[in-house]
Amino acid sequence: MENKIEIIGKNGQKLEITKAEKEKRANIKKVNDEFKKINAEKSKIINEQELWKYFFEKPKRNYNKYMYEMLEFPEYLMYNNENVDKYCGKWNDFFGNNNDIYLEIGCGSGNFTVQNAEKFKDRNYIALELRFKRLVLGAKKSKKRNLNNILFVRKRGETILDFIGKNEISGVYINFPDPWEGEERKRVISESLFSKLDIILKTDGKLFFKTDHEQYYEDVLELVKALENYQIVYHTRDLHNSEKANENIKTEFEQMFLSKHNMNIKYIEIKKIK
Numbered sequence: 001m002e003n004k005i006e007i008i009g010k011n012g013q014k015l016e017i018t019k020a021e022k023e024k025r026a027n028i029k030k031v032n033d034e035f036k037k038i039n040a041e042k043s044k045i046i047n048e049q050e051l052w053k054y055f056f057e058k059p060k061r062n063y064n065k066y067m068y069e070m071l072e073f074p075e076y077l078m079y080n081n082e083n084v085d086k087y088c089g090k091w092n093d094f095f096g097n098n099n100d101i102y103l104e105i106g107c108g109s110g111n112f113t114v115q116n117a118e119k120f121k122d123r124n125y126i127a128l129e130l131r132f133k134r135l136v137l138g139a140k141k142s143k144k145r146n147l148n149n150i151l152f153v154r155k156r157g158e159t160i161l162d163f164i165g166k167n168e169i170s171g172v173y174i175n176f177p178d179p180w181e182g183e184e185r186k187r188v189i190s191e192s193l194f195s196k197l198d199i200i201l202k203t204d205g206k207l208f209f210k211t212d213h214e215q216y217y218e219d220v221l222e223l224v225k226a227l228e229n230y231q232i233v234y235h236t237r238d239l240h241n242s243e244k245a246n247e248n249i250k251t252e253f254e255q256m257f258l259s260k261h262n263m264n265i266k267y268i269e270i271k272k273i274k
């Protein structure tokens with residue numbers, strides 16, 4: 001039997017691994033460190049005149065100040081499509097471990113994913129958001145907590161196939177997405193999303209959905225019933241008075257719906273069964 005070597009893991013725990021595993025880890029760490037260095041250098045080089053190119057067709061007169069602040073968090077925030085797409089199928093290299101990867105679509109200012117990353121250090125989290133300020137706030141919270149298992153990415157949920165590989169994701173969170181009343185075809189949770197989850201989500205992986213919106217809740221239940229490779233494994237109209245209440249991590253919108261409007265939160269867990 002091959003001799004095992006004792007090493008200290010990323011989170012300070014003792015691990016016994018083979019020499020080959022140790023070398024593999026060292027290589028992953030090297031790729032990761034190089035990426036972070038390049039990204040940090042690029043961020044410094046890109047000046048205020050050039051940054052717009054990542055987001056707009058042509059220069060504008062005024063920019064959101066958070067657009068520039070995004071440059072300050074190269075380890076926690078990616079906005080450059082080229083960098084993001086390069087990691088398609090290789091996100092474990094980015095995180096420097098083989099832990100499961102969870103994705104949040106429309107993360108707002110990141111409370112939910114930051115708290116998850118803090119609680120589950122042996123999981124990795126990628127959080128998608130479009131708004132500059134919310135991305136910066138999420139990155140700031142992650143840096144303050146010195147987290148090394150979280151990344152914010154400025155990408156639309158609809159584009160996941162551009163930068164996430166086959167079976168790369170263990171769970172997807174969608175919390176309080178816009179219900180698009182009257183324009184329901186624009187909703188993030190749609191048949192088209194499930195056809196993408198067919199590719200990126202592992203078998204037995206789950207989609208977790210929270211909403212304040214009764215009709216969105218009903219529509220998702222109906223939609224999933226018609227899909228043969230997905231199964232609703234849990235649903236409730238009142239998450240905060242359910243058996244899941246204790247483990248629930250509140251999002252910013254959830255907090256607002258509870259405190260200002262005293263609303264019942266609807267919740268669905270959907271499992272990919274094949």
Ligand SMILES: C[S@@+](CC[C@H](N)C(=O)[O-])C[C@H]1O[C@@H](n2cnc3c(N)ncnc32)[C@H](O)[C@@H]1O
Pocket residue numbers: 105106107108109128129130131134155156157158174175176177178188251252253254
């Ligand atoms: C109603 S907010 C909910 C934010 C957060 N999940 C929460 O519960 O507090 C919806 C968020 O999704 C983001 N968003 C909307 N469409 C998106 C899309 N197609 N891809 C990624 N994020 C999106 C918005 O910018 C917004 O921050």
